[in-house]
Amino acid sequence: MTHSLLAWVSMPAIDSSLRGDIAVYHMESEKLLGMIPVGIGPGYLACFPEGKKLYVPNRGSATLSVIDCDSFIVKRTIPVGKNPQALVIDSAGAKGYVAGPEEQLISVIDLHKDEVINTIPLNLYPSGLALSSDGKKLYVSHQAGCSISIIDTEHHQAADTFHLKDYPKNSPLSSPDLALSPVGLALSPDGTLLYLILSPENRVSVVDLGLRGEVASIPVGRNPQRIALHPSRPLAYVTNHDSDSISIISTYEHQVLATIPSLSAPRELTLTPEGSQLWVTNGCQLTLIDTETKAIISTLYAPLSVQTRQGVAISESHRQLLLSEVLPCNTQRPYSFVTEKLYFKPPKPFDLTIHHQFPIPAAIAEGLIFEEAEVKHHSISILPIPLRPNYHHLTFSLRIPYKIIYRDEQNQLHELKDAIHHVLSAVETHLTPSRIKQNFNLRIFTQSEVIGKSVPTPNSLDLIIRTQLVAMQQIHPTE
Template identity: 25%
Template sequence: MKTSRSSIGKSIFLAATMLATGSAAWAGQAPGALSSPDIPISHHDRVYAAEQFSNTVSVTDPVDNKLLGVIRLGDPQPGNFSPLYKGQVLVHGMGFSPDHKMLAVVSIGSNSVTFIDTATNAVKHTTYIGRSPHEAFFTPDGKEVWVTVRGENYISVIDPQSFEERRRITTPSGPGMQMFSPDGKYAYICSSFNPETDVVAVAEHKIIAKVKQESPFCPNIAVTPDGNQVWFTLKDTGRTQVFNARPPFNPIRTIDTGPITNHVNFAHTARGTFAYVTIGGLNQVKVFRTDDFSQVATIPVGNLPHGVWPSGDGTRIYVGLENADALAAIDTATNSVVANVPIGQAPQAIAYVPGAAPNPDDRQNLQALGVAGQFAHLALASRDGSKDGKAPTSVSLFDQGLIQILQASVTGLEPRQKYVLALAEHGDGSGTLQPLAAFMTNPAGSAIVNAAGPIRQIVDQSAAAARRYLVIASGDVAMPGEAVQIEAQ
């Protein structure tokens, strides 16, 4: 009996998939168990990014770091302002099933979780839940999807078969993200509004312990593959906190990581297990050992690194660059960036899913980037001159057709003070100021500031006589003071 080459290939892939998605899923890399085998990078793997201003999910092949296309879940502004609009808004969070066959994608602005078939890139269902959900992930047994409803005070527990909400787990207001121990026994839920992380017994859906957060704003949490430690980030103070993943769940270490500390994840290699922490403002990924917490590398990656996820064999770490519309690939052997992939606007959560594509050549339900690939970058520097010669604030203008969404990653200001992002008449920040957005810095002197309008047409160097200059001034909208940061030339 003759056997075709394609049949042999399919058999090998199915065998590898069964190995990778058995009782211990995800292959020795977070969020799975350390005891599972690594899965070498292949064309069957996919890297997904949730992109909140283009409302897309980008799909990348990690072998050649090539964008295959995007899954369009909604429209950019102003199309999504219509009262008859049915798409998703602010595509943000992401998790995947233990069998690697389904994504759960959270959209903050439309209060939804969209379930996507990884083999076909098709939307299977959209479940609408409470106000401003943030992140979603499957339990390790695949029987439930837990979603943090950050705009309220509970975890929404969804049945991934019926896509219906089955129960709610009450938490302090503003649960930021949950992640599970590799054995599925515990869930760890940090808060974005309260200085408390809750430990939940998964089988009973009950809080069994509380861990003090050193500040209220935690956007991200992760568990080491050996199940010993939980790491979570504190975006408001620029720190990363570590506690014991098992009783008594005691604090272990707090690390000063830097302004706009975003996400953390792990790669296990022959040299040990390492935590990779994305730091906006500094535009770096910092790498720490998990045994002695020493910092072993600082990796420049580009503007406002956000989501982070390891490959199935720990040889790569992928980072979403929120203010660069790109995906950075890091080689964990050298801790250096080896590729940058253009993707959609303002990537947030990242997920690397081994074996997601049974047919690696299948492109169904994928679209070209289109307007999602259009953006411009500016930088703001201290009016008095930056001490290290670097501009402390990066600005991205994401095209939405005739208008842009402006996002500024602000650093280098006084902590807990009021400021205004404004348009100035002159490049030195003098003249009348036209406020765009008011904000207050966090304890690290940083902030993420957003505005919308035909801004590129005003601040572009070709705007001639009508040109205005982006600045940051002290004070508020009613009474802005002098400019403290001005457009870098």
């Protein structure tokens, strides 16, 4: 029986209220085999050992989809906590762990019964997960307070929690680095070091678990997202979303050795079992990279859909003659799209001051998290620039959702959600006549950071936010 390597890619729906899909690729031929409908907002992916099952956290559905890797069918849907994100599976295939920052807990999954058997409360908004090789310790990074928890997986309880920085406890703004929130997380093969992605600081923090502190800081590109360790070499790979690149890090020297450029907004990445290739989700495509030459081997655009590629995982399938069969998953969508990059002159960053009145006295702000920018499509205006053929001034309204995580007097964490609203005027953009249509579908990417803050009263906070437009795309529906 032939074993085929498959790549699985999560694709949230265009409308956040609709179900997303998992795209399945035959890795040797780079062929799209089909798409499997799952829940709302699929993100991270994790495979059962030996590739028998794929687990998909659905953020918008508060569920975990279980896909059979041979039949390509969703066998079970497991209810978990709200907004499930990171997911890890132990090497024995006995337990899985899902981070639920919305309800501040870790769901423990019995992988043989495919059901939740316990929950572990954590009051610091758990986000990233890493599991020791023996499965006895689960390491959890938190969105609040820049801290790490160590979970005893036998007793399903937190054995220890430590902060990476000492924040003043008597200040309404306890963290001098308000937006410092670990995102990606990886554990060294010997289990002594943790590698944390600190997106707002554009760096990777190396934490010695014995010393309970940072031993190295590695600058990378803008807005780093995820980290993957090479299976046999002392290398780590980091996606830099806003720099359109991947940083290659020496885990011996703790410094960047090289950078792979020309990737549009890379998000997730994984290495093939022998480490010869990187598979990277970026924008509405999947990019394959040779780890030896650091060159792009191929770019997979299928399916032609505006759905962004999110999580990516690799597994084996025991299905024979895979490419010649009619698969039980669908390769056709009710509509498809082509996404094109827009070339524009970057406008100056804009600064906005936002004021927040907390509903409780003496609130302590712990974190600030920005979400993806949204364009108000009815607001788009396109005006030609005189004497400059194919150049136009693009004006539009945008919205950037964000949330502030804060702590009350009882040391409990809460969220305060809001959004930045702004109008970008006269952005100089290159548009050929064929690209100017009545329904001009625009997607933008921005980078926001805190450049100033003040505390007018014990329960209020003023922040100065600087935002830069870093990329624009035009989306064309096709018949």
